[in-house]
Amino acid sequence: MGQSNMAFGLAARDATGVLSPFSFPLRLSLSLSLSRPARMFLVTLLAKGDDDITLKILYCGICHSDLSTIKNEWRNAIYPVVPGHEIVGVITEAGRNVQKFRVGDKAGVGYFISSCLSCDDCKQDSENYCPQLVPTFNSSHPDGTPTYGGFSNKLVVNEHFAVRIPTKLPVDKVAPLLCAGIAVYNPLKEHGLSEPGKHLGVVGLGGLGHLAVKFSKAFGVKVTVISTSPDKEKEATEKLGADSFIVSRDPEQMKAAMGTMDGILDTIAADHSLMPLFALLKTRGKLIALGGMTKPTEISLFPIMAGGKIMAGSIIGGVKGTQDMLSFAEEHNITAEVEVIGMDDVNTAMERLQKGDVRFRFVIDVANTIRLSYKIQNLGEQNNVV
Missing domain, CATH: 3.90.180.10 (Medium-chain alcohol dehydrogenases, catalytic domain)
Known part of the structure; x- marks a missing residue:
């Protein structure tokens, strides 16, 4: 050398x-x-x-x-x-x-x-x-x-x-x-949320969120983007292919989506409440934290226990998983x-x-x-x- x-x-x-x-x-x-x-x-x-x-x-x-x-x-x-x-x-x-x-x-x-x-x-x-x-x-x-x-x-x-x-x-x-690609790919695979027909919520439409939509759609998953910004709807649905869009600040939209999702990838790092997201999950649904909020957040256990719901965290993935993700991305033209x-x-x-x-x-x-x-x-x- x-x-x-x-x-x-x-x-x-x-x-x-x-x-x-x-x-x-x-x-x-x-x-x-x-x-x-x-x-x-x-x-x-x-x-x-x-x-x-x-x-x-x-x-x-x-x-x-x-x-x-x-x-x-x-x-x-x-x-x-x-x-x-x-x-x-x-x-x-x-x-x-x-x-x-x-x-x-x-x-x-x-x-x-x-x-x-x-x-x-x-x-x-x-x-x-x-x-x-x-x-x-x-x-x-x-x-x-x-x-x-x-x-x-x-x-x-x-x-x-x-x-x-x-x-x-x-x-x-x-x-x-x-980083962003394996950060969303790994929990989708690890938590059984990549199975065709599953319904996934993606919170946030940034670096991680837009790739979560792309990978999920390639898996054959139904995707709903959840965002505070109404102006991102067209981008989410028309450009990235999300099936639906929810404005999280709209109580009526959030209420209508209660109990409909098998899992949620929360990509937001800014401080926010998690309880409204748990309400969107089906029984035994999974909320996966990817964003890493810096401050502690309060969680009420009874609604989670009553629905058998699960919260997990995930950070990137291993070397083999990353290589598998890149192969999948190449096969499905995901960038x-x-x-x-x-x-x-x-x-x-x-x-x-x-x-x-x-x-x-x-x-x-x-x-x-x-x-x-x-x-x-x-x-x-x-x-x-x-």
Whole structure:
């Protein structure tokens, strides 16, 4: 593996969440000119092993969790933060033990880049629930080395945690499937809500919600979108193919839909009451939380008990499930609706994402814009990183 062992990418320095350029050899000094709120970091990649692949990152989707992390909304930010976990790239190097991939293959990396591979969850292809899970960014490897995400030009990862990218689908529109796609696909399969003829409610029509509609319709499921915004009805039904639409603020519409749904995927992260959603479920219906509200919410148990209803949570999926999801997406031509942006546009995109101004996912064209972004080309050539 003879390529440079350095990478550069956008990073946030503090809770302002501003991303801007600065580069330096991370392992040499952490005290070089750190006065600006965020930096373009020249990060030292992990030493490459025999089971590792090196990705030249082509595209990276922007997930709402990227925004939450760089702004420290969850109080867990480890600055500097290089976000991004919807990563599609081309393999430029492969260790001698690598079997899944060859140099030149396109591969993807999602929410995590390591797990123990020996616990019960890992053995059941549910690495996403491993107690020793290492997220793709804002975490650290067992040796203490920080993890940095896909807002950068390179990534080194053990081949086990990478997936093959379908050849028949546009790679920019595939990137969001590595988080948003598997986040909805996994609970649909795991909770028996992908069976044809089932009736599914999808709360929220954002990055996760629009993919929940697409996957569910491909499964042959009846889909009702539930939203606070009446103006999303046409988009939900005519563009995405939902069967019906409910305005959750309309008591009459909510009443008419009571007891009609086998399951609900709640994709909303903003604080909201869950009890009106439970009322929409049939007996033994399932409410699956995907959005991750930050504040506790009150639940009245008696209506849930009386209907034998179930609440569960779900977070992304394992490597095998992600690969299965991509194969299904290729078979049914499922991709995300995206707005492709350059590295120079990331801060503006984050501001728009904060306001909900995106239909439906931002994707960064990393490979074609990072060398131009902030005049990084000359800086990169000086540091031998390109």
